[in-house]
Amino acid sequence: MAVTPPSLTTGAPMSEKRNDIPGAPAPQPPSVAEPTEPHEPLPPKPDQEAPEAVSPTGKPTGAPASARAQSGAYLTTAQGARLYETDHSLKAGARGPVLLQDHHLREKITHFDHERIPERVVHARGAAAHGIFKGYGTAAKVTKAAFLAKDTETPVFVRFSTVLGSRGSSDTVRDTRGFATKFYTEEGTFDLVGNNIPVFFIQDAIKFPDIIHAGKPHPDREIPQAQSAHDTFWDFVTLHTEAAHHTLWNMSDRGIPRSYRMMEGFGVHTFRLVNAKGDTTLVKFHWKPKLGVHSLTWEEAQITNGMDPDFHRRDLADAIEAGAFPQWELGIQVFPDNAEQTFEGIDLLDPTNIVPEELAPVQPIGLLTLNANPTNYFAETEQVAFHPGHLVPGIDITDDPLLTGRLFSYLDTQISRLGGPNFAQLPINRTHAPVNDMLRDGMHQTAVHSGTAPYRPNSLDGGCPFLAGADNGAYIEVPVDVPAARKVREAPESFSDHFSQPRLFWLSMTPVEQEHIIAAYTFELSKCYEQAIKERALQVLANIDPQLCGQVADGLGLPAPEPTVKLADVAPSPALSQVGKVWPVEGRIVGIVAGPEADLDGVRAAREALLGAGMVPLVIAPTGGALGSGKDPIAVQRTFANARSVEFDALLLAGAPAPGADAYGARDAKAGEPSAGAVADPRIVLMLAEAFRHGKAIGGWAGAESALEAAGVTTTAPGVALVDTGADAVEQVARLLGEHRVWARFPAAL
Numbered sequence: 001m002a003v004t005p006p007s008l009t010t011g012a013p014m015s016e017k018r019n020d021i022p023g024a025p026a027p028q029p030p031s032v033a034e035p036t037e038p039h040e041p042l043p044p045k046p047d048q049e050a051p052e053a054v055s056p057t058g059k060p061t062g063a064p065a066s067a068r069a070q071s072g073a074y075l076t077t078a079q080g081a082r083l084y085e086t087d088h089s090l091k092a093g094a095r096g097p098v099l100l101q102d103h104h105l106r107e108k109i110t111h112f113d114h115e116r117i118p119e120r121v122v123h124a125r126g127a128a129a130h131g132i133f134k135g136y137g138t139a140a141k142v143t144k145a146a147f148l149a150k151d152t153e154t155p156v157f158v159r160f161s162t163v164l165g166s167r168g169s170s171d172t173v174r175d176t177r178g179f180a181t182k183f184y185t186e187e188g189t190f191d192l193v194g195n196n197i198p199v200f201f202i203q204d205a206i207k208f209p210d211i212i213h214a215g216k217p218h219p220d221r222e223i224p225q226a227q228s229a230h231d232t233f234w235d236f237v238t239l240h241t242e243a244a245h246h247t248l249w250n251m252s253d254r255g256i257p258r259s260y261r262m263m264e265g266f267g268v269h270t271f272r273l274v275n276a277k278g279d280t281t282l283v284k285f286h287w288k289p290k291l292g293v294h295s296l297t298w299e300e301a302q303i304t305n306g307m308d309p310d311f312h313r314r315d316l317a318d319a320i321e322a323g324a325f326p327q328w329e330l331g332i333q334v335f336p337d338n339a340e341q342t343f344e345g346i347d348l349l350d351p352t353n354i355v356p357e358e359l360a361p362v363q364p365i366g367l368l369t370l371n372a373n374p375t376n377y378f379a380e381t382e383q384v385a386f387h388p389g390h391l392v393p394g395i396d397i398t399d400d401p402l403l404t405g406r407l408f409s410y411l412d413t414q415i416s417r418l419g420g421p422n423f424a425q426l427p428i429n430r431t432h433a434p435v436n437d438m439l440r441d442g443m444h445q446t447a448v449h450s451g452t453a454p455y456r457p458n459s460l461d462g463g464c465p466f467l468a469g470a471d472n473g474a475y476i477e478v479p480v481d482v483p484a485a486r487k488v489r490e491a492p493e494s495f496s497d498h499f500s501q502p503r504l505f506w507l508s509m510t511p512v513e514q515e516h517i518i519a520a521y522t523f524e525l526s527k528c529y530e531q532a533i534k535e536r537a538l539q540v541l542a543n544i545d546p547q548l549c550g551q552v553a554d555g556l557g558l559p560a561p562e563p564t565v566k567l568a569d570v571a572p573s574p575a576l577s578q579v580g581k582v583w584p585v586e587g588r589i590v591g592i593v594a595g596p597e598a599d600l601d602g603v604r605a606a607r608e609a610l611l612g613a614g615m616v617p618l619v620i621a622p623t624g625g626a627l628g629s630g631k632d633p634i635a636v637q638r639t640f641a642n643a644r645s646v647e648f649d650a651l652l653l654a655g656a657p658a659p660g661a662d663a664y665g666a667r668d669a670k671a672g673e674p675s676a677g678a679v680a681d682p683r684i685v686l687m688l689a690e691a692f693r694h695g696k697a698i699g700g701w702a703g704a705e706s707a708l709e710a711a712g713v714t715t716t717a718p719g720v721a722l723v724d725t726g727a728d729a730v731e732q733v734a735r736l737l738g739e740h741r742v743w744a745r746f747p748a749a750l
């Protein structure tokens, strides 16, 4: 209920007292009046509710943490003391010195001074969402992990990220993407901390600081930000040829995803699963997006960097808020747990290897649906702490030397990033399973532990807590044999083939995808200054494929070297290509370009048809407001001033009032008449030219051709659909969008 706070001020309000300087202008009333009636903060939107917070003992905490931090209508200090004023420091007279005794001022500024925590050393820029994972129960044969073995639902939190850029960098850079999932299972938390690329740059964790130092901005000038197109990155990845495979994926379209919703995810390492009988199996985890795997073109990615650096973050949050919940199927590739830990000759402990899906199909075991945006970015997305060592019974690790190093790194990094060892008590990190550990005290301890004997065994706390049975614990420690060996700092011989797998990837790409890869290498290497680095990079490419090497060499104006290894005779894996399949179009963004003179009934029909097909129509008009008057005006979502082609998956041009008329111009301001003649607005001309160049579907109806002609777009080109009505145009565009792009318009020199 609204309460009027008693006035604590006396005399004239502060705003009237302030300007007592002779000759100063009289104080102006604030342009927007401050509300005087206190009321509770607006409740979060239904889609922003987080899973219920759970205490370390597994019991609900009662009031959620947000309610404890934000209750009551009055502004208070951190100690709950009500404040009557917060805009002026306490001073000795209005123009006098500020008094040190102003505790409220000191508390407010001190807290602010400490608002930032160190960003993640890698994967600093992220976006996250809550969701539900539904296990199909089909994995019971290979694992006893209940969330996979049973037909059951588990709450999850997923964080996507770029790797190299700082927290404030841009989304659409060429980079690997993180895909980290926290499963809050009843048996403890399981973290699947994966990437959108199934292999890694290095085979041994000891090189991780080196590859990251090489990829990060140069230490002298701190440039370039969030880019791999610079000397130190290419220096490292050409000196360590084990990086050739991951680098090739980065240079492919996988390095510039269209959306987090349209990325695959991979656990990268081989994991060991254990079933109820104690049998073990080796597996690789895969996330398969229901919307398919799609990418930007490099030019789109670059324009988007400036136009909307938050493109992926916004896309994810908007889709979830609109109810277009993104989904991924979790699948596993299954391999026998043999002593060699190889499959069809592929070393499963080498994280620079994939196993082609044609050799070991991905078997679906569950469905992930992201259905709620975080309520608070800092509390959830920033403070979430993943760790590949967060395992549950039924999931164990292997001896992949990269994975072993990670098991140390993640816990260690959280201690400095989150300010101490108690970060598991933060709401987003709390497990949903009962916790009874013997970890005590430390910075930011929020639990009030009872009992007197935090050690084991004890006789003072009734012997509690007890140990689980050997077959009941999370850390199963499968008693695998470790062959008698010498202590050495070296890799096995099987880790030394660095070129067969990149060649397999290259040969699996369609011509248009190969064209993009060539363009990416040429762009990146042209940004390097050191000739020796470019030459070394060409040598790596020669060892992958002579055509790839030759075309990049041409682009750089350098001779192509001969291979120094025998080119591997490998069979392509068509599953690796992103081209040639048809995918759902739900959630795709279609811009409808229209002006006040356009066929507005057609625009209404097109909007309805797009919404009916689950797509998002955005009307683009010369000015904001609405098109048309009367009872059914059409809201304008984008104007010519703020729209750019990269925001749309496809464009529709509304029909013109008469052949050759400009359907998209504003009315002539003086005469109030529609502007005649061909489309003149350069922003629309640019939008159409870009959409065409980027292989996007373009539809239009009745008289839209003059706009296309102005943009130099051939109306008979593939993927350009000029039809009679708005609804027909939508049908054509939806068909084309199913393939993501009009591939027939490529290869193009992008």
Ligand code: HDE
Pocket: 120, 121, 122, 123, 126, 159, 160, 161, 177, 178, 179, 180, 193, 194, 195, 200, 204, 205, 206, 208, 266, 267, 268, 269, 384, 385, 386, 402, 403, 405, 406, 409, 410, 411, 413, 414
């Ligand atoms: Fe990470 N990685 N990583 N990484 N990684 C981190 O942990 C590390 C690797 C991955 O959204 C850090 O909490 C080492 C592979 C993701 O919060 C840090 C090595 C894969 C995220 C760390 C690797 C990943 C991280 C930085 C080589 C794919 C973001 C902040 C042995 C399978 C998680 C943090 C999030 C984050 C170390 C290699 C994925 C420093 C030492 C391989 C998705 O601990």
